[in-house]
Structure formats: C-alpha cells, structure tokens
Amino acid sequence: MKIILDAMGGDNAPDANIKGAVNAINKIKAEVVLVGKEEIIRSKIKEFYGKGMEEISERLKIYNSTEIIEMEDQPTVAIKQKKDSSMVVGFNLLKQNKGDVFISAGNSGALLAGATLLVGRIKGIDRPALAGILPAYKKQLILMDCGSNTNCKPINLLQFAQMSTIYIRNTFGIDKPAIGLLNIGTEETKGNELVKESYRLLKENAEELDINFIGNVEGRDAFSGKIDAIIADGFTGNVFLKTTEGLGKLVKKSLKESLLKNIISKIASVPALPAINRFSKTMDYKRYGGALFLGVKKPIVKAHGSSDEKLFEYTILQAEKFVENKAVDKMIQAFDKNRN
Amino acid sequence: MKIILDAMGGDNAPDANIKGAVNAINKIKAEVVLVGKEEIIRSKIKEFYGKGMEEISERLKIYNSTEIIEMEDQPTVAIKQKKDSSMVVGFNLLKQNKGDVFISAGNSGALLAGATLLVGRIKGIDRPALAGILPAYKKQLILMDCGSNTNCKPINLLQFAQMSTIYIRNTFGIDKPAIGLLNIGTEETKGNELVKESYRLLKENAEELDINFIGNVEGRDAFSGKIDAIIADGFTGNVFLKTTEGLGKLVKKSLKESLLKNIISKIASVPALPAINRFSKTMDYKRYGGALFLGVKKPIVKAHGSSDEKLFEYTILQAEKFVENKAVDKMIQAFDKNRN
Numbered sequence: 001m002k003i004i005l006d007a008m009g010g011d012n013a014p015d016a017n018i019k020g021a022v023n024a025i026n027k028i029k030a031e032v033v034l035v036g037k038e039e040i041i042r043s044k045i046k047e048f049y050g051k052g053m054e055e056i057s058e059r060l061k062i063y064n065s066t067e068i069i070e071m072e073d074q075p076t077v078a079i080k081q082k083k084d085s086s087m088v089v090g091f092n093l094l095k096q097n098k099g100d101v102f103i104s105a106g107n108s109g110a111l112l113a114g115a116t117l118l119v120g121r122i123k124g125i126d127r128p129a130l131a132g133i134l135p136a137y138k139k140q141l142i143l144m145d146c147g148s149n150t151n152c153k154p155i156n157l158l159q160f161a162q163m164s165t166i167y168i169r170n171t172f173g174i175d176k177p178a179i180g181l182l183n184i185g186t187e188e189t190k191g192n193e194l195v196k197e198s199y200r201l202l203k204e205n206a207e208e209l210d211i212n213f214i215g216n217v218e219g220r221d222a223f224s225g226k227i228d229a230i231i232a233d234g235f236t237g238n239v240f241l242k243t244t245e246g247l248g249k250l251v252k253k254s255l256k257e258s259l260l261k262n263i264i265s266k267i268a269s270v271p272a273l274p275a276i277n278r279f280s281k282t283m284d285y286k287r288y289g290g291a292l293f294l295g296v297k298k299p300i301v302k303a304h305g306s307s308d309e310k311l312f313e314y315t316i317l318q319a320e321k322f323v324e325n326k327a328v329d330k331m332i333q334a335f336d337k338n339r340n
Numbered sequence: 341m342k343i344i345l346d347a348m349g350g351d352n353a354p355d356a357n358i359k360g361a362v363n364a365i366n367k368i369k370a371e372v373v374l375v376g377k378e379e380i381i382r383s384k385i386k387e388f389y390g391k392g393m394e395e396i397s398e399r400l401k402i403y404n405s406t407e408i409i410e411m412e413d414q415p416t417v418a419i420k421q422k423k424d425s426s427m428v429v430g431f432n433l434l435k436q437n438k439g440d441v442f443i444s445a446g447n448s449g450a451l452l453a454g455a456t457l458l459v460g461r462i463k464g465i466d467r468p469a470l471a472g473i474l475p476a477y478k479k480q481l482i483l484m485d486c487g488s489n490t491n492c493k494p495i496n497l498l499q500f501a502q503m504s505t506i507y508i509r510n511t512f513g514i515d516k517p518a519i520g521l522l523n524i525g526t527e528e529t530k531g532n533e534l535v536k537e538s539y540r541l542l543k544e545n546a547e548e549l550d551i552n553f554i555g556n557v558e559g560r561d562a563f564s565g566k567i568d569a570i571i572a573d574g575f576t577g578n579v580f581l582k583t584t585e586g587l588g589k590l591v592k593k594s595l596k597e598s599l600l601k602n603i604i605s606k607i608a609s610v611p612a613l614p615a616i617n618r619f620s621k622t623m624d625y626k627r628y629g630g631a632l633f634l635g636v637k638k639p640i641v642k643a644h645g646s647s648d649e650k651l652f653e654y655t656i657l658q659a660e661k662f663v664e665n666k667a668v669d670k671m672i673q674a675f676d677k678n679r680n
Contacts, residue, residue: 135590136590137590137593137594147524150524150531150532151532151533182579184487184490184574184575184578184579184582191490191575192490192491192575193491218582218586219579219580219581219582219583219584219585219586220582220583220585220586220589221586222583222586223586223587223589223590224586224589234524235524235531235532235576236575236576236579238524239522239524239559239576239579239580239583240559240579240583241559242524242558242559242560243559243560243562243579243580243583243584243587244559244583244587245559245560246558246559246560246561246562246563246564247563247583247584247587247588248587249560249563249564250475250476250477250563251591253477254477254619255595255619258619259619279594279595279598279599
C-alpha cells in the first residue's frame with residue numbers, strides 16, 4: 001500500500017507533515033509518499049533528524065512537485081492552473097494507481113474541487129461529502145456532511161446515509177450502524193422543509209437500501225454513544241461540527257484555569273492529572289484523524305488545516321485502515337447494484 | 341414587583357416549582373405568585389416544610405387555577421380552550437398588570453402561542469423569539485433565536501440583532517454588545533441564502549439601528565468571550581443550542597468516569613474536587629436561568645422543561661433582574677422610534 005501525503009498543504013507545512021510521516025512510518029506497513037519540493041523536504045529531514053530520509057525508513061519516499069496551492073487561491077482555478085502543485089500531483093498519482101489514498105491539509109475548496117474534477121464521483125452518487133469523526137460516549141460519531149455542500153436536497157441526505165452505513169460497516173465492524181437525521185426534535189413533524197422531506201425519503205427507502213434509520217436525532221442526544229452517524233446538510237452539519245469544536249476549546253481552557261487558579265488548587269490537582277488527561281484525550285476529536293471525502297472513486301482524506309505532527313501521524317494511521325477495509329470499493333459496488 | 345410562576349408546568353411540577361420559589365423568596369425583594377391548584381400547593385408546602393405558606397414568607401402567594409396544559413396538548417387549541425389552566429391564568433394576570441413577569445416550564449409551544457395571542461407582539465417586531473443564555477469564556481453568550489421560528493427571513497434576523505442589543509445593554513450593562521451572525525465561515529460570501537442575505541441587511545442597517553454587528557461567527561469562536569450575542573434562524577439556533585447541551589452532558593459524564601475509573605484515581609481526585617466543581621459550574625448553562633421570549637409586550641421567561649428546584653430558583657432570580665432593568669419597555673420605545 002502507498003499513502004500519498006501532500007507535504008506542502010496546511011498551516012504548519014511542511015514541518016508538521018514531514019514529522020508526522022516520520023512518526024507514523026514505523027507504526028504502519030504502507031509506504032508514505034511525500035509530495036512536494038524535494039530539495040526542501042530532504043533538507044528539513046536532515047535538519048530534524050540529522051540523517052537522510054533513506055536511513056529513517058525505506059518506506060518513506062518523495063515525489064517532487066514544484067508548485068503549492070495557497071489557502072487564498074481560488075479552488076477551481078488553482079486545480080486547473082497549478083498543474084505541478086503538490087495537491088494536483090497527489091491527485092494524479094492517486095488516479096494513475098500510483099498510490100492508494102491521498103491526504104491533504106491544504107486549501108479545502110481546492111481539495112474538494114480536485115477530488116471531483118480529477119478523481120471523479122462514484123456512479124450513482126450526486127454529491128460526494130465530508131464524513132467527519134467526532135468523540136461520543138465510549139465510541140466515535142460520524143457526521144456527514146461536515147460542510148462540503150451548503151445547499152442540499154433530500155436525495156443528497158439519503159445518499160449520505162447510505163455512504164455512512166457502508167463506511168462504518170467496513171471500518172468499525174458495526175453491521176447495522178444506527179443512522180440519525182440531525183433535527184430540532186424527534187417527532188416526524190419537526191424541522192425545516194429539507195429535514196421533513198429527507199425524513200420521509202429515508203423512512204421509505206431505508207429497508208431497501210439497508211440503512212438502519214433510527215429517525216430524528218437532536219444535538220443533545222448525539223453524543224450518547226447510541227448513534228453511529230448523524231446526517232445533515234453541509235450548512236447545518238458544519239454548524240454542529242464547529243459548535244462542538246468551540247465548546248471543546250472552552251472546556252479545555254476552563255478546566256485548565258480552574259485547576260491552576262491558585263497555588264492550592266495547583267498542588268491539589270497534581271494527583272488527579274492522569275485522570276484529567278485521560279478525560280482530555282476522550283474529548284479530543286482530533287485524535288480520530290481527518291475527515292473522509294466519501295462519494296469519489298478513490299480514498300481521499302482531508303486533514304485538519306491546523307494539523308500538527310501528532311495529528312498528521314493519526315491521520316496517516318487512519319488512512320491506512322481506511323484503505324485496508326476497502327470501504328470505497330464496497331461503496332462503488334453498492335451504488336452500482338442500486339442502479340441495476 | 342410580582343413574579344408570576346406557573347406552578348403546574350414542567351417535568352418536575354409542582355414539587356420543583358414550589359421548592360424553587362421557597363428557595364428564591366429570601367434572595368429577592370419581589371413577591372412570587374404561584375399559579376395552580378391551591379389545595380395541592382398548600383398541602384405540598386405543609387409536607388415539605390412542616391408549616392403553612394404564610395409562615396414561610398408573606399411575599400409568597402397563590403392564585404388558584406383548576407386546569408393544566410399538558411406536554412402533549414396541541415398548543416393553540418390548549419391556549420384557547422383551557423381558560424382556567426395555570427398557563428392561561430398566568431398570562432391573563434400578566435396582561436392585566438397583576439404581575440410583572442411570567443415564568444413557565446410547561447408546554448413550550450403553548451407558551452409561545454399564548455405569549456403572542458394573549459400578551460401580544462411589540463409593534464414593529466414581526467417575529468418574537470427566544471433568547472437563551474449559554475456559558476462562554478468568563479461571561480455569558482446570548483443565542484437568539486433558540487428555536488421558536490423554524491423558518492425565518494432576513495428581516496427576522498435583523499430584528500433578533502436589534503432585540504439582543506437592547507436586552508444585553510439593559511441587563512448586562514454592555515453599551516455596545518458585539519453581535520455576530522452564526523455562519524460556517526467568516527467571509528461575506530459564506531453560507532446559505534438566508535445568512536448571505538441577512539449579512540447584507542445587517543451590514544446596511546447596523547449603524548442606523550445602533551447594532552454593533554461584528555460579522556459572521558463560526559461555532560468554534562462563539563464561546564471565546566469576545567461575542568455577546570449570536571443571531572440565527574430558529575432551526576440553526578436550536579441545533580447550536582442542543583449540540584452545546586449534548587456535548588456538555590458528554591463532558592460531565594466522561595470527566596466523572598475518568599476521575600472514578602479506579603480506586604487510585606478516585607483517591608487522587610479528592611484534593612482537586614473544589615477546582616473541578618468550579619469548572620463544572622462554569623460549564624453549566626442552566627445556572628443562567630431560562631430563555632427570554634423577546635418581542636412581546638411583557639416579560640416572559642421560558643424555564644427549561646426539566647427544571648429542578650435549583651433551576652427554578654435561578655430562573656426566578658433572573659426574572660427579577662430582567663424586570664428591574666426594564667429591557668422590554670426599552671424595546672417597545674426603540675421599535676416605536678424606528679417606525680417614525
């Protein structure tokens with residue numbers, strides 16, 4: 001297996017990308033191909049580790065590319081014009097089967113545009129979408145769409161439910177993942193027009209499409225551990241995701257400040273630190289890795305733009321698992337079957 | 341001042357309502373009028389405190405009503421037909437100036453319908469809406485609309501911004517409260533049609549309407565303490581609110597379980613408990629009380645349906661402050677001025 005990593009994308013590129021790859025390489029069996037400016041990558045490795053790349057691992061590779069898609073670049077234009085950018089080169093390697101999965105923390109719009117333009121949609125799927133992984137009680141919660149489709153139709157939400165089901169079944173080994181529709185009440189009559197119509201469509205088609213649709217889910221029950229995936233249009237899903245992130249930040253900051261408020265609480269908190277760290281780890285959505293862009297013909301992982309070396313490491317481990325489980329192939333088969 | 345409390349509304353009524361009123365009475369100057377079945381209320385007080393109501397405080401009163409609007413009642417029908425319900429009687433006392441604020445934890449739909457039908461909208465306001473209070477970094481965050489208007493137009497969001505401004509200025513003493521529009525990115529071009537058009541309207545009218553509009557706000561920055569109010573349609577606002585509640589529950593549960601995981605962490609966490617409790621208190625959105633229904637001619641507070649005695653106590657304290665600051669009168673004046 002070959003994992004293609006955009007070495008030049010993200011707020012902390014290329015340092016965090018390179019360090020993340022080095023951290024991950026001995027925890028995986030796959031090769032990691034760093035796509036970017038070869039000279040820079042080689043000199044950074046020398047600087048960080050005092051030795052050459054080949055001495056670190058023979059499974060660590062470089063594929064040279066000379067351009068970079070910047071955060072402020074207009075997505076579609078950048079994908080079309082920057083032909084030798086790390087992102088476009090990465091996509092082309094993936095398309096030509098010179099790699100099995102592509103990871104990038106770069107310009108999100110360009111990543112989604114490139115995925116559709118260069119790799120292509122799976123037949124039968126109208127809108128690919130981002131499936132994010134969030135923490136929930138003693139397990140993870142998949143959220144789809146995390147924000148790639150601001151305006152959705154009910155058919156899109158139905159397909160998100162199908163894709164989530166196939167992904168979760170083949171990655172987490174849950175045979176009948178519980179899929180909920182994000183809404184503001186559990187009753188059928190609740191919500192705006194989009195969710196009401198989506199509810200109807202999901203209910204009607206759940207059995208035939210092998211979706212374990214459990215109905216409407218409110219945000220307050222989303223993290224209970226009883227739901228495997230939450231389906232929403234990209235606007236609502238993104239509000240949900242970022243609210244979770246925002247409150248997570250507040251929790252960390254407030255807990256830290258409460259513990260360090262004065263010298264007494266500082267000393268008193270020392271014995272409790274292992275437990276508190278265990279708690280912080282549970283709450284850290286980042287440790288699950290990036291978001292998967294489902295609905296395109298090859299595995300593509302959108303790493304967080306602010307990824308540090310630890311997060312790149314997690315995302316690489318996650319990507320290997322994602323490829324191993326062949327969720328994308330199974331998605332292609334399932335949607336092909338539905339069409340016949 | 342007289343605070344009218346629906347003694348029969350809410351999941352824990354009438355016990356929690358009565359206990360909350362008794363807890364609050366010596367912390368406020370106002371009278372509290374318990375509206376509900378007099379016989380039941382009197383016997384409960386006797387049971388809980390071993391003495392009569394008059395012996396507890398002469399500012400604690402009862403106003404008898406014989407019916408109850410149940411959670412499953414159809415809102416508008418219930419308001420029209422159950423004329424002697426605690427909720428309708430409470431509204432009528434408020435309307436007839438026999439009280440200054442009405443608090444209820446009962447059927448939300450009926451409360452909102454009754455507020456509009458029996459008390460009436462302020463002239464110039466198209467849609468009254470619920471303003472909720474959430475925890476943020478070292479301060480509170482107002483969220484409007486929390487869920488009373490599932491389908492909104494841009495003009496509604498503009499009015500929510502005006503109402504929030506007047507409310508915050510007159511309750512928290514912040515002269516120019518920072519008002520943000522809930523969106524999935526900070527750029528002007530982000531979001532669905534409603535938020536894009538609302539952004540334009542807010543920007544155009546902010547100066548004239550004395551709104552300190554700071555632009556789009558993402559959920560991840562909402563709790564930073566830099567924003568005083570977040571404006572959203574009721575669907576998106578309710579998703580935001582309930583996500584906050586859901587994650588809050590997960591945080592509490594996970595922290596508790598981490599601390600109690602084994603005997604070592606149990607013992608180790610004891611000295612840190614004051615700090616951890618301080619943290620839990622910061623995160624508890626309930627301690628801010630209920631949500632205010634702004635845009636109607638009199639102060640109305642929607643207490644949480646699951647209110648316990650502590651929460652009723654908080655909500656009564658909050659209601660007294662709300663009346664003292666005359667935010668509703670100032671809202672009536674401001675919208676009257678805008679119309680001329």
